[in-house]
Amino acid sequence: MAMLEIDNLHAKIEGEEGREILKGLTLSVNPGEVHAIMGPNGSGKSTLSYILAGKEDYEVTDGSVTFEGEDLLEMEIDERAAKGLFLAFQYPIEVPGVATMTFLRSALNAQRKKRGEEEISTPDFLRLIRERAGGLGISQDMLKRGVNVGFSGGEKKRAEILQMAVLQPKLCILDETDSGLDIDALKVVSEGVNALRSPDRAMIVITHYQRLLNHIVPDVVHVMNKGRIVRSGGKELALELEANGYAEYQQDAA
Amino acid sequence: MNADIRPIRTPAEQALIAELDQLPSVNDRLGDLRLAAARSFEENGLPHRRVEEWKYTDLRTLMRDAVPVAGTAAVAEADARAKLLREVEARRIVVANGAVVPELSDFSALEEGLTLRSLADVIASGDDVAARIGGIVPGRYDAALALNTALAKDGVVLEVAPGAHIERPIHVVHVFAGSAPAASFARSLVVVGEGATLTYVESFEGPAGIAYQVNSATEFYVGDETHLDVVRLQEESASAIHLSTLLFEVGRRTQLHTFTFAMGAAVARTSLYATLSGEDSHIAFNGATLLKDRQHSDSTLFVDHKVPGCESRELFKTVLDDQSRGVFQGKIVVRQAAQKTDGRMMSRALVLGDDAEMDNKPELEIFADDVQCGHGATCGAIDDELLFYLRARGIPLKEAQSLLVQAFVGEAIETVEHDGLREALIACAEGWLKARA
Numbered sequence: 293m294a295m296l297e298i299d300n301l302h303a304k305i306e307g308e309e310g311r312e313i314l315k316g317l318t319l320s321v322n323p324g325e326v327h328a329i330m331g332p333n334g335s336g337k338s339t340l341s342y343i344l345a346g347k348e349d350y351e352v353t354d355g356s357v358t359f360e361g362e363d364l365l366e367m368e369i370d371e372r373a374a375k376g377l378f379l380a381f382q383y384p385i386e387v388p389g390v391a392t393m394t395f396l397r398s399a400l401n402a403q404r405k406k407r408g409e410e411e412i413s414t415p416d417f418l419r420l421i422r423e424r425a426g427g428l429g430i431s432q433d434m435l436k437r438g439v440n441v442g443f444s445g446g447e448k449k450r451a452e453i454l455q456m457a458v459l460q461p462k463l464c465i466l467d468e469t470d471s472g473l474d475i476d477a478l479k480v481v482s483e484g485v486n487a488l489r490s491p492d493r494a495m496i497v498i499t500h501y502q503r504l505l506n507h508i509v510p511d512v513v514h515v516m517n518k519g520r521i522v523r524s525g526g527k528e529l530a531l532e533l534e535a536n537g538y539a540e541y542q543q544d545a546a
Numbered sequence: 547m548n549a550d551i552r553p554i555r556t557p558a559e560q561a562l563i564a565e566l567d568q569l570p571s572v573n574d575r576l577g578d579l580r581l582a583a584a585r586s587f588e589e590n591g592l593p594h595r596r597v598e599e600w601k602y603t604d605l606r607t608l609m610r611d612a613v614p615v616a617g618t619a620a621v622a623e624a625d626a627r628a629k630l631l632r633e634v635e636a637r638r639i640v641v642a643n644g645a646v647v648p649e650l651s652d653f654s655a656l657e658e659g660l661t662l663r664s665l666a667d668v669i670a671s672g673d674d675v676a677a678r679i680g681g682i683v684p685g686r687y688d689a690a691l692a693l694n695t696a697l698a699k700d701g702v703v704l705e706v707a708p709g710a711h712i713e714r715p716i717h718v719v720h721v722f723a724g725s726a727p728a729a730s731f732a733r734s735l736v737v738v739g740e741g742a743t744l745t746y747v748e749s750f751e752g753p754a755g756i757a758y759q760v761n762s763a764t765e766f767y768v769g770d771e772t773h774l775d776v777v778r779l780q781e782e783s784a785s786a787i788h789l790s791t792l793l794f795e796v797g798r799r800t801q802l803h804t805f806t807f808a809m810g811a812a813v814a815r816t817s818l819y820a821t822l823s824g825e826d827s828h829i830a831f832n833g834a835t836l837l838k839d840r841q842h843s844d845s846t847l848f849v850d851h852k853v854p855g856c857e858s859r860e861l862f863k864t865v866l867d868d869q870s871r872g873v874f875q876g877k878i879v880v881r882q883a884a885q886k887t888d889g890r891m892m893s894r895a896l897v898l899g900d901d902a903e904m905d906n907k908p909e910l911e912i913f914a915d916d917v918q919c920g921h922g923a924t925c926g927a928i929d930d931e932l933l934f935y936l937r938a939r940g941i942p943l944k945e946a947q948s949l950l951v952q953a954f955v956g957e958a959i960e961t962v963e964h965d966g967l968r969e970a971l972i973a974c975a976e977g978w979l980k981a982r983a
Contacts, residue, residue: 389953
């Protein structure tokens with residue numbers, strides 16, 4: 293059984309008349325697979341990630357999303373996270389006054405509680421954080437500061453990957469995790485992501501550029517345009533896109 | 547004033563005036579002060595919404611009845627009810643129903659340079675310091691203060707000798723004890739000598755479900771080059787009315803920090819008046835207010851810059867749930883002589899309840915031309931983007947709200963310097979949020 297099954301998904305901005313952003317998107321992701329979704333600006337990539345995470349600004353008008361056999365669209369935002377869905381934000385938000393440590397611990401314990409597991413002990417938690425933060429170059433000082441407050445663009449992305457590494461989700465959705473990263477930071481982030489690849493875990497990597505996919509090598513590449521997946525292929529498809537651009541798909545769809 | 551459009555006295559005003567009429571005629575300074583305050587109350591009555599300073603706290607409507615003056619509290623009951631900040635290492639003085647309770651108060655082994663007595667004792671002994679009562683005049687009529695001046699008989703008189711550093715905080719525990727509604731009045735005096743340091747704590751509490759009324763006033767004479775921290779926690783019963791006045795006369799090169807934390811009472815009004823009459827002083831008036839149900843809470847500040855070179859900072863945070871109502875009024879006056887004044891005031895409100903209301907009224911009155919003054923007021927709901935981010939990590943809605951509210955209030959509480967007090971206040975905020983979730 294696929295981990296994530298998106299079938300004929302149609303969606304628009306909540307309360308707005310007319311324009312659909314997703315227009316019949318179908319996608320199936322199995323455990324252990326890494327899927328890349330590429331596409332031009334405005335093709336609906338970020339919208340897809342927000343809808344999967346449960347953002348309330350969108351309205352699904354048709355279709356279904358099934359996550360491990362359950363109707364994902366029926367679940368609360370936090371319930372989705374507890375079930376193992378994680379969205380690494382394109383623009384991680386600053387949360388002044390909530391220390392990263394407090395935030396991570398609250399999130400981890402809330403998820404464990406929802407799954408009927410015990411809260412993590414303080415020593416275990418500290419050990420886990422130390423283990424995961426080191427490899428991502430995240431200092432103790434950053435962990436004590438408010439979530440993402442005063443972090444550079446690259447630090448914010450690394451912090452997202454740390455959250456992912458601590459929460460150990462089943463499905464990771466990386467929304468343009470490469471945007472705003474220099475080559476060194478891209479490497480650190482990619483290594484962080486690759487460390488999390490496992491036969492039980494699936495990933496959806498959303499990006500404009502092929503560059504990221506040199507580091508995080510996908511099993512499947514999808515081209516998204518105008519709210520639909522218009523072509524799927526192997527990792528070589530990304531190279532083709534890099535060479536030719538999206539023009540032919542935009543013409544096809546028009 | 548608009549006496550002509552307020553022809554009838556409310557039952558509360560009638561009862562208070564009857565009480566004032568029974569004041570004994572004592573022919574001394576304090577006696578005269580009391581009678582003058584009583585007369586001014588009889589003339590003006592309780593303030594209402596047409597009195598600008600009480601525009602959003604119409605006390606005439608909110609305080610329907612006056613209750614009889616409270617009798618002496620039972621010691622055991624007062625002790626049992628005085629729970630706030632017990633975990634903080636401090637010298638505790640208990641004031642129950644407006645009177646110092648010697649059995650529950652620690653007057654022993656006073657630090658060198660510290661003089662601590664009850665106001666009743668000071669008056670009885672004829673000590674000179676009593677002449678300082680009523681010495682700080684707010685510059686405008688204040689009904690709550692007038693009633694306090696007329697009716698308060700006891701409280702704490704605390705003097706710190708010049709140069710003395712009192713490490714251990716002094717905690718004045720105001721508690722109401724009794725099973726019937728009654729009114730208590732307490733008047734305190736704090737005199738901090740030149741170069742001295744002090745942390746002064748006031749807390750207020752009482753039994754749930756009893757509509758008691760508390761009126762407290764404290765005058766602070768803050769000498770030159772002193773460092774005074776004042777921390778105040780108001781957690782009266784949700785049926786109570788709490789009126790309090792803090793008055794500060796601030797000397798030269800002084801550091802004065804206050805933090806007022808209000809969570810209790812059906813109706814609360816706290817007024818802070820500060821006169822900066824010595825150059826190069828720094829004052830910070832910060833506060834946090836957490837409200838729910840139909841609570842009404844008002845923080846009103848009046849800072850008067852009379853001399854050059856002083857800095858004043860105000861940061862107030864208010865969280866409003868349900869149908870509660872919060873009021874912040876802050877006025878900074880900069881006199882013509884007070885050049886190089888730097889005054890900044892900020893009030894931020896976070897509205898959780900759909901029917902809650904916040905009224906912000908900042909006022910600046912500037913007569914000097916070389917000053918920096920600013921004020922800001924914000925009022926809004928919890929940011930949806932922040933909530934989404936927290937929830938997307940698995941934190942349920944209520945818990946996410948709690949974390950964000952705590953962060954919001956935390957910014958103000960963090961300004962409390964004393965570690966134990968700061969932690970205790972953070973715990974109070976956490977308790978409030980837990981009760982909500």
